[in-house]
Amino acid sequence: MSPSGVRRQWEVVPSDIAQKTHNPLRNVVENLRLEPNPEKSMIALSIGDPTVFGNLKPPVEVIEAMQESLLSIRYNGYAPSTGHQEAREAVARYSSSAAVTVHSQDVVLCSGCSCALDLAITVLANPGQNILVPRPGFPLYRTLAESLGIHVKSYNLRPERGWEVDTMHLEQQIDASTAALVVSNPSNPCGSVYSRQHLRDILQVARAKFVPVIADEIYEHMVFPGQTFHPLASVSDDVPILACSGITKRFLVPGWRMGWITIHDRHGIFETAGVRAGLQRLSQRILGSNTLVQGALASIFTRTPEKFFQDTIMTLQCHANIAYDMLKGAKGLTPLMPKGAMYMMVGINMAEFPDFASELNFVEQMVTEESVFCLPSKCFDYTNYMRLVLTVPEEQLREACHRITAFCKRYHRPEDADSHKGNTDVVETCTSNCSAALRESRDLIVPKDASISP
Structure with missing residues (x-):
């Protein structure tokens, strides 16, 4: 700009926020050389959208609830920025239990759980402060914060x-500039489900250091038989918590973009600090979530049959068992059996694959030769693992595991007997009867949209 303050040429630049925004997952994936074997159909075990393969669908009751909302003509206009009262009441009832009570004034509706996380981070942290996130962990936390x-x-x-939290390391990471702690349970990418006692241990650190918690609970209740999901707020007596969730995963409707924050503030810490008012103001930037879905929420929660949830969980557990049983025999790999969510982490003993410099090169070459794509753990700020998605139809999952096993056999170079093992297998095989009849699904490679990141 000239000294007179008048522009004499175009000086348009992207904002600081735009320049600071990056998705680590997308950055890793787009720099991989993904050239599938043309002689083998592509099997993408990378896509965190349970609907894309066509074998998992929402129940008819959920579809009918949306049809009724649309046809009622009641939800075509704007809603209050935090959501219609009846929708917030529905979420409050859904989120309440014998151990924790949520009121409608504790609910802020958002455009998906990712939006809820965005608001939660934004309301608690200022530029220059820091938030703590799990490693390995969902990359969106970093994208939103940075x-x-x-x-x-x-x-x-x-x-x-x-995949429990190293609470000693957690405590060491907290400093005077720490504004919030993010806890993911059940976990993406690990498929872990924390016990009540472990959640108490995490909260004890937060309590001792006076750090509020953002609980990412989008996979709430998506736990395998024998496991129990404990909402973090049901364990806390005094730590203030912003719990983020939505209907995305459990109800198999990620594109409907309906999430929420529930505020848990038993001692008024958020109230005194103005966090509640801050969430109200921030919600006015997005002007509320999808009103048609808001109109359907009460019916979605009350009409969805329990059998739908049970069938979805049994499918995911069945697929976890298949992948675990098939990959535990693959040379150089150590699958870790998940307890819930939709994912499995598989350790790669890179010392036994000397042809590859890292797990990035490993998965890259596996696409080239076998047309199977798993996300490298670099996407989750970790090394020497890959993440498998368990929502792919059974036939494709079995074929993918066969190809992965063959690939490992081809490149595996055993270490000496006295050398270390790269990963530790800490779970036992589970068995279950799985249906052989699964619907046909189209072959997918990673799309250019954001569907791989959830």
Whole structure:
């Protein structure tokens, strides 16, 4: 700009927020050389959208609830920025239990759980402060925070203990600038489900350091038989919590973009600090979530049969068993049996694959030769693992595991007997009867939209 303050040429630049925004997952994937074998159909075990393969569908009751909302002509206009009262009441009832009570004034409806996480991070942290996120962990936490100038620090999860939080490392990561702790349970990418006692241990660190918690619970209740989902708020007596969830995963409707924040503030800490009012103001930036879905929420929650949830869980557990049983025999791999969600982490003993410099090269070459794509753990700020999605139809999953096993056999170079093992297998095989009849699905490689990131 000239000294007079008048522009004499175009000087348009992207904003600081735009320049700081990046998705680590997308950055990793787009820099991979993904050239599938033309002689083999592509099997993408990378896509975190349970609907894309066509074998998992929402129940008819959910579809009918949306049709009724649309035909009622009651939900075509704007809603209050935090959501219609009846929709917030429905979420409050859905989120309440014997251990925790949620009121409608504790609910902020958002455009998907990702939007809920965005608001939760934005309301608690300022530029220059930091938030703590799990490693390995969902990359969107970093994307949202760093775009706002908020630093991200990672605390370690322990694969040998079912991906529990290393609470000692967590405590060491907290400093005077830490604004919030993000806890993911059940976990993407690990498929872990935390016990009540472990959640207490995490909360004890937060309590001792006076750090509020953002609970990412989008996979709530998606736990395998024998496991129990404990909402973090049901365990806390005094730590203030913003719990983020939605209907995306459990009800198999990610494109409907309906999520929420539930505020848990038993001692008025958020109230005194103005966090509630801050969420109200931030919600006015997005002007509310999808009103048609809001109109259907009460019916979605009350009409969805329990059998639908049970069938979905049994399918996911069945697929986890298949992948675990098939890959535990693959040379150089250590699958870790998940306890819930839709994912399995598989350790790669890179010392036994000397042809590859990292797990990035490993999965890249596996696409080239076998047309099977798993997300490398670099996407989740981790090394020497890959993440498998368990929502693919059974036939494709079995074929993918056969190809992965063949690929490992081809490149495996055993270490000496006295050398270390790369990963520790800490779970036992589960068995179940699985249906052989699954619907046909189209072959997919990673699309250019954001569907791989959830």
